[in-house]
């Protein structure tokens with residue numbers, strides 16, 4: 001059974017490129033073995049990550065992510081079963097969340113993932129991916 005899980009969290013320390021790179025490296029290393037794909041949005045002190053894969057594999061990864069001290073206030077926003085994959089099972093795209101992003105400003109001026117509905121947060125992630133904000137990892 002395939003699921004998509006979306007959560008938000010706050011960075012425990014400044015989101016330097018080193019921290020982001022180490023998270024993406026772990027994703028690149030571990031996710032393909034579990035056929036997990038998705039997208040990691042980061043910026044503005046937040047992480048917004050969509051994980052997609054078999055339900056038990058996604059749950060195991062989410063349990064690890066919950067324990068990670070690089071972030072806090074992890075909150076599950078949305079969980080849904082899906083018929084088919086939207087993201088390749090071996091890729092974790094990443095997207096930078098910028099306060100001055102015209103697309104976010106125009107379409108979601110008040111966007112706060114902690115108070116938004118899960119459906120709205122999913123829509124934003126969809127839009128970010130569709131609008132070319134998505135950056136593929138090298139080799140992905």
Ligand code: FAD
Pocket residue numbers: 009022023026027028030031040047049061064065066067068069070071092
């Ligand atoms: P180990 O590497 O054995 O680490 C042991 C503990 O230290 C764990 O609690 C781990 O979370 C923590 N830790 C590991 N590296 C660091 C570090 N550099 N600084 C501080 N603490 C650290 N992992 C994935 O495999 N796939 C993902 O898609 C993924 N997405 C993530 C998204 C976010 C926002 C964050 C914060 C982390 C993400 N991680 C992801 C990393 C994940 O939390 C684990 O660190 C990683 O999966 C390795 O797990 P492990 O049990 O082998 O831990």
